[in-house]
Amino acid sequence: MSFFIKDIEIKKNVILAPMAGITSFSYRKFMNQFNPGLTYTEMVSDFALIYRNKKTFDMLYTDGSDRPLAIQLFGGSKETILQAIGVIDELNINYDILDLNLACPVPKVTKNNSGSKWLTRKEVLFDMVQAVVKKSDKPVSAKIRLGYDEVNVDEIAPLLEKAGISFLAIHARTKKELYSGKPHFDLLKNIRDEIKIPFCVSGDIYTPENALNALKITRANAVMVARGGVGNPLLIENINRAIDGRNDFIKTDFDRQTNYLLEFTELLIKEKGEKSAFSILKGIAPKFFLNMSDIPNIKNLRCSLSRDIDSLEKMKGIIADFKSTSNL
Numbered sequence: 416m417s418f419f420i421k422d423i424e425i426k427k428n429v430i431l432a433p434m435a436g437i438t439s440f441s442y443r444k445f446m447n448q449f450n451p452g453l454t455y456t457e458m459v460s461d462f463a464l465i466y467r468n469k470k471t472f473d474m475l476y477t478d479g480s481d482r483p484l485a486i487q488l489f490g491g492s493k494e495t496i497l498q499a500i501g502v503i504d505e506l507n508i509n510y511d512i513l514d515l516n517l518a519c520p521v522p523k524v525t526k527n528n529s530g531s532k533w534l535t536r537k538e539v540l541f542d543m544v545q546a547v548v549k550k551s552d553k554p555v556s557a558k559i560r561l562g563y564d565e566v567n568v569d570e571i572a573p574l575l576e577k578a579g580i581s582f583l584a585i586h587a588r589t590k591k592e593l594y595s596g597k598p599h600f601d602l603l604k605n606i607r608d609e610i611k612i613p614f615c616v617s618g619d620i621y622t623p624e625n626a627l628n629a630l631k632i633t634r635a636n637a638v639m640v641a642r643g644g645v646g647n648p649l650l651i652e653n654i655n656r657a658i659d660g661r662n663d664f665i666k667t668d669f670d671r672q673t674n675y676l677l678e679f680t681e682l683l684i685k686e687k688g689e690k691s692a693f694s695i696l697k698g699i700a701p702k703f704f705l706n707m708s709d710i711p712n713i714k715n716l717r718c719s720l721s722r723d724i725d726s727l728e729k730m731k732g733i734i735a736d737f738k739s740t741s742n743l
């Protein structure tokens with residue numbers, strides 16, 4: 416069922432999660448054909464914007480085909496975050512929502528009081544978010560975790576709502592848990608009664624069943640697809656179908672996955688040039704051939720893609736060779 420982030424209609428209940436190093440414009444554009452309700456940029460730093468870093472400006476490029484789009488900002492102080500919003504305003508970007516990253520666990524980020532560190536500083540957090548909501552001409556959202564070391568989501572979620580945010584994304588792990596271990600959706604089962612704004616949940620969404628389960632426990636408006644969607648774009652469409660009560664899931668196969676990879680690769684080369692595109696693709700391309708254990712030696716293809724690709728021709732050649740030697 417669709418829901419609203421302030422005046423913006425979110426038509427689907429699956430959201431493409433922000434992922435640094437992955438959710439480039441090309442990734443968002445490619446994934447948007449599978450119908451996520453919302454996409455996010457990679458997180459961008461307040462200081463990088465203030466210093467007008469070209470690479471950071473490039474991370475905010477969009478032609479509008481990835482909308483509704485949230486720009487995700489991280490920073491360690493109210494002053495620098497407000498300044499960075501001023502810079503975003505100058506860039507005239509076609510975006511819909513301003514998102515605050517209050518979730519990142521990486522030491523380089525938390526040591527500057529950014530990301531998940533905000534979850535330990537309630538008073539300054541409230542003051543910062545209130546000021547951001549006042550300054551931004553877009554609806555403001557936030558992405559949090561269950562807590563930093565200790566779980567405090569039941570305090571933070573209402574505090575953020577009171578400060579004026581219009582949407583909340585919750586990764587069902589603490590900062591201490593980083594990205595491993597099972598997400599604790601059970602600890603989010605009361606949030607629906609504690610805040611009125613829409614919210615979505617994140618953590619280990621790899622199948623439509625995972626998504627339905629998370630939605631059932633938390634009564635959230637949406638789920639976020641993160642690692643589970645990398646190389647498996649159909650996951651988004653299939654979760655949409657499951658939410659609509661359908662079970663006619665789209666199945667994939669070697670050729671379909673190859674076509675998806677080539678489509679994404681061409682977009683990425685156009686955006687970043689061949690050299691940068693292939694350094695990113697070494698981490699992503701093998702994932703298009705996961706879950707194909709019925710194909711003997713598929714591991715060899717994944718290995719080769721993670722190691723040997725440096726041009727489109729080379730990548731096509733590796734896949735074609737594998738296909739012919741495997742009689743696919």
Ligand SMILES: Cc1cc2nc3c(=O)[nH]c(=O)nc-3n(C[C@H](O)[C@H](O)[C@H](O)COP(=O)(O)O)c2cc1C
Pocket residue numbers: 432433434435436437457458487516518519558586594617618619620621639640641642643
């Ligand atoms: C490589 C990587 C980069 C990420 N970058 C961001 C980010 O920039 N901003 C953010 O809010 N979350 C980020 N996340 C967290 C994801 O959005 C998501 O909440 C988390 O991975 C849990 O979902 P999953 O278990 O389904 O992957 C990142 C996760 C990964 C794996």
